Amino acid sequence: MRKEGQKEKSFFVKAVLFFGIVALLFISYEIYKEVYRKKQIQNEIEKLQNEAKKISQDNVLTQERIAYLESRDYKEREAKDKLNLQSPDEEVVIIRPTIVREIAEEEEARPILAIGSEVPNYEKWRNYFFK
Structure with a gap:
């Protein structure tokens, strides 16, 4: 009887x-x-906050x-560019x-002088006034 x-x-x-282990596994899975x-x-x-x-x-x-487009500077520039208007001054x-x-x-026709070349002063003046 004792054995039974x-x-x-x-x-x-x-x-x-067995049922305790099964319950523990089930609870662990649900926690995961x-x-x-x-x-x-x-x-x-985080994605929505970004x-x-x-x-x-x-x-x-x-x-x-919008503030720039409503500004006087923008309106003045557009009037000048598109309507060819000008300020009185x-x-x-x-x-x-x-x-x-x-x-x-x-x-393009003027000769380009090298930086190190020395041209007399009178020739520089002549080139300045007559060429």
Whole structure:
């Protein structure tokens, strides 16, 4: 009888131990899933915070651009560029392309002197006034 009682106790202990290990494994798995889920949520939060910072910076840049576009300087520049308007205190100077080409050709025709070469002073003056 003692053997049967010990067998029952031994079987009961083994069954409790087996179910205890199974329960421990199940609980460990659930804890792992929650930790992994928490890590994913934390990564998503960081990603969204970075995106919010970027949007905030873009918003600041957009506000600065709007302020510039509403400024008097921008409106004045656009009026000058697109409508050919001028301020009352400004004078318009027109440079014809033919004159610019002639000046450029004269510059090309002048002899380029080497840095180390010595040209007499009278020749420099003559070149300055007559060429």
